[in-house]
Amino acid sequence: AQSVSQHNHHVILSEAASLELGCNYSYGGTVNLFWYVQYPGQHLQLLLKYFSGDPLVKGIKGFEAEFIKSKFSFNLRKPSVQWSDTAEYFCAVINNAGKSTFGDGTTLTVKP
């Protein structure tokens, strides 16, 4: 069965700190990987995605993620967070049959 695990449920950082949110998935076949963000009171929106090619992908607002196939991981990173990055972050996997699975989410709080 396909599953996604986000290890950090709540992360608290000070502004300018570096961020890394973990995401591991389990699925034996080809996957498409996503990070979505939900700012307070707003819709879920796509941060970045990977489906093939360079395993290091860059998204909006300075976020990046690296797909490491051998570790079934797709961790999200940002070198220096801002207060405006306070949000909930979701990792998601969609297989080639279109079946999607989201992680439970990580709440990021950035202290000014």
Next chain:
Amino acid sequence: KAGVTQTPRYLIKTRGQQVTLSCSPISGHRSVSWYQQTPGQGLQFLFEYFSETQRNKGNFPGRFSGRQFSNSRSEMNVSTLELGDSALYLCASSPTPGTPSYEQYFGPGTRLTVT
């Protein structure tokens, strides 16, 4: 281009009743997926429709059903509501399944409260 719209935005129902939620995808998008979002459980996939056919289904009881119309608009129905059905129901649309990226665009959700 208008985004994904969902109606109603808020709904209060009583246990045992049934409810229908509506989703209009982005113009030109033909795939619609539904999710249930609850605190601590993230997003749980309900089902996906494409060309009026259910293509994928999550692990929800048969009380949860959906359909898609020829204009790609979709509805989901929950019968015999239970307290545990209280959640934010999200709809997401995609251009066409099978495209490389499967990027989904989410609506604002319908907040369902069952009392």
